[in-house]
Amino acid sequence: MRMKIAVVFFFLACPVVSVAQDEPVRFYGSTTTIFRFLEVLDPNDPSSKVYQIPAYEYITLGSDNVGVQGFSVFLRGFGKLEVIDPVEGAKFDGDVLFYNLGYRTKNGRFRAKVGRQFIYGGAGNNVLLDGVMVQGRPWTDIDLSAYGGFVTWPSLEFRSSNYAFGARAAYDRWDYG
Incomplete structure (x- = not known):
């Protein structure tokens, strides 16, 4: 369905x-x-x-x-x-x-996604999420992101307590523009 x-x-x-x-x-x-x-x-x-x-x-x-x-x-x-x-x-x-x-903005400084997606929070730290993710680069070398939603691993039965949220601030010299 x-x-x-x-x-x-x-x-x-x-x-x-x-x-x-x-x-x-x-x-x-x-x-x-x-x-x-x-x-x-x-x-x-x-x-x-x-x-x-x-x-x-x-x-x-x-x-x-x-x-x-x-x-x-x-x-x-x-x-x-x-x-x-x-x-x-x-x-x-x-x-x-x-x-x-x-x-995604044309210069690549802001992007957002809503729906089922993989969120990668670092090495070995990812989650399959039904939710929202926003990411922005307010300054050239600073990357800020946040996410939240319900965890949807196929092996887990859906419960409202299966949620995840998080944020990340990182120094990144790569320019996405």
Whole structure:
């Protein structure tokens, strides 16, 4: 269901294109297909094995400068098809991995994202979040960012207590303009 909502949202947001823009609307996408060959135990006869061939399809869709200069839409999801009848589970399954709306100023000094996204807070410190992230560079070498929202790891059951928030101030000589 979430996949359908995200895909509909993406395609509704894309046609909203302003005529007087500095840069044209850019659409992009990619797809990756992975086939796996598995030998699994037969649940009807645990002493024998059966073969499974799941096919995974990862799809990325995005668009920049949608309606407003610097506004972007991003969606990434996957589908899984059991080519041979599955031993257990559904023949077809899938989910949305990431979806977000973003804004970035032309000079790169401010950006914001809302939606499902990875937040990287440093080495080994990242979180999958349904929330908001803002980042700015008020001075040339200073980078400030803040984020907040609900943690959405697939292994965790949704609870309102699964939230995360944080902020970061860093010295960074790289100029994003």
